[in-house]
Amino acid sequence: MEQKYLHFRRQKRHHLKRMKRRRMATVAGAVVLICFIILGFLPTFGIISPGTNYCGKSLGFLTVKGAEKKLNKYEKEFQTAEVVLTHKKKSTTLTPPQLGLSVDEEQVAMDALAESRGRRFFGRMGQVFKKEAVQTPLAVDEATLNRRLRDLNGVLYETAKPATVAMKGERAVILPGNKGEVPDTAKARADLSRGIQSPVEIHTRIMEPAIEAQELAGIDGKLAEAVTTYDPADENRTTNVENGARYFRRIVLAPGEKLSFLSTIGGITEAHGFVKGKTVSNGVETEGIGGGVCQVSTTMYNAVARSGLNVMTKFNHSKAVPYAKEGLDCAVSDGYKDFIFANPFTKPVYIETTAKEGTLTCTIYGPAEEKPYTIDLVPEKVRDLPASKEVAYSTDLAPGEIKILRQQVDGSIYITYAVYSVQGRELRRIPVAKSRYVPVDGKVLVGKGK
Structure with missing residues (x-):
């Protein structure tokens, strides 16, 4: 009897x-179900579904503002991340800022919530286990990326090298160019925007040299060279001089072809790399975009006119400039003053213009046999153009005190001659330019007391 009772008690306890356990399981199941239902409703209330991440950073259970704050902290970490770029067997490592990459925190947060809301109700609950990433691309500054990819020439790839001309003793020789590669910037931009967690392959395409050796056939001598100097400490002027010179590197002019200085540049504007600098207008110094580029046109003019090329259009400044003698300067201005010249020879000419460390050089190569003479430019003053002086009186100055409001500068007219010589013997002298430098009337304030 006692045994039956004990057995009954054991069964009762097990039951x-x-x-x-069933009640606990039911409660636990209900709690889990409620939690999952809540997870399904979270995006409706502006909360990002758990499991959502961006670049490995979890954004779950955050509002858009909360996600932005978290991503803003990640941005600082992102700025110092390493981006590995590869091409064939070469590789290099850069940082996101160097490639123009950044995280658009606001867009990522908004996309994270939009993707959470875009899923089906049960899909939102399952997102906890899937851990899907937000597909918002990285922001890419195209100008920075393109500039950086160009800088990788010689690091990841070798660009095409154009045929050039160099002096070998007294004779110019043609150095052949070769094919090279150029990065596919559009593909690189798309690949980098998708993420930098793994190495990014930089794709390239084959590029033919900009100048083929056959284009330079017939060039065998240096026709002329002109050199001027500038102050590298003047940063804005240096920028304009060196940027302007880059437009006239490796220029080939076929027989009969002409070159327009302004058309080659395409506009002396900020979009073409020019900045504000000192310019001259009506004999007075002022500031404008491209101040300093006239030194490039002046240096080129002195080389062009001495090389035997035909100068078709040339203007002088309204006042003398420090880098050239009167009569030897050449001014350019968008829509107003252009410098145009043409190749009169039966063979091409090659123009190389460089600006570096304060020295601006323009060298012109061509068929030496078609220019058996030297050409010098000789400016001669025709007459002076006296400036007047305006005197005004002021009680704000002490009696007899003088204040110069505008410096008086006389003008002048010059005729420039091209002097043709052979072995020091002058053959002929031809007027090639007339330059007029305008007088600047002075203005003086004289004190007369109160």
């Missing part, structure tokens, strides 16, 4: 335990 109670099973019932308790």
Whole structure:
């Protein structure tokens, strides 16, 4: 009897335990179900679904503002991340800022919430286990990326090298160019915007040399060279001089072809790399975009006119400039003053213009046999153009005190001659330019007391 009672008690306890476990399981299941239902409703209330991440950073359970703050902290970490770029067997490592990459925190946060809301109700609950990433691309500054990819020439790839001309003793020789590669910037931009967690392959395409050796056939001598100097400490002027010179590197003019200085540049504007600098207008110094580029046209003019090329259009400044004698300067101005010249020879000419460390050089190569003479430019003053002086009186100055408001500068007229010589013997002298430098009337304030 006692044994039956003990057996009954054991069964009762087991039954109670099973019932308790069932109740606990039911409660736990209900809690889990409620949690999952809540997860399904979270995006409706502006909260990003758990499991959502961006570049490995979890954005779950955050509002758009909360996600932005978290991503803003990640941005600082992102700025110092390493981006590995590869091409064939070469590789290099840069940082996101060097490639123009950044995280658009606001867009990522908004996309994270939009993707959470875009899923089906049960899909939102399952997102906890999937851990899907937001597909918002990285922001890319195209100008920075393109500039950086160009700088990788010689690091990841070798660009095409154009045929050039160099002096070998007294004779010019043609150095052949070769094919090279150029980066596919559009593909690189798309690949980098998708993420930098793994190495990014930089794709290239084959590029023919800009100048083929056959284009230079017939060039065998240096026709002329002109050199001027500038102050590298003047940063804005240096920028304009060196940027302007880059437009006239490796210029080939076929027989009969002409070159326009302004058309070659395409506009002396900020979009073409020019900045504000000192310019001359009506004999007075002022500031404008491209101040200093006239030194490039002046240096080129002195080389062009001495090389035997035909100068078709040339203007002088309204006042003398420090880098050239009167009569030897050449001014350019968008839509107003252009410098145009043409190749009169039966063979091409090659123009190389460089600006570096304060020295601006323009060298012109061509068929030496078609220019058996030297050409010098000789400016001669025809007459002076006296400036007047305006005197005004002021009680703000002490009696007899003088204040110069505008410096008086006399003008002048010059005729420039091209002097043709052979072995020091002058053959002929031809007027090639007339330059007029305008007088600047002075203005003086004289004190007369109160």
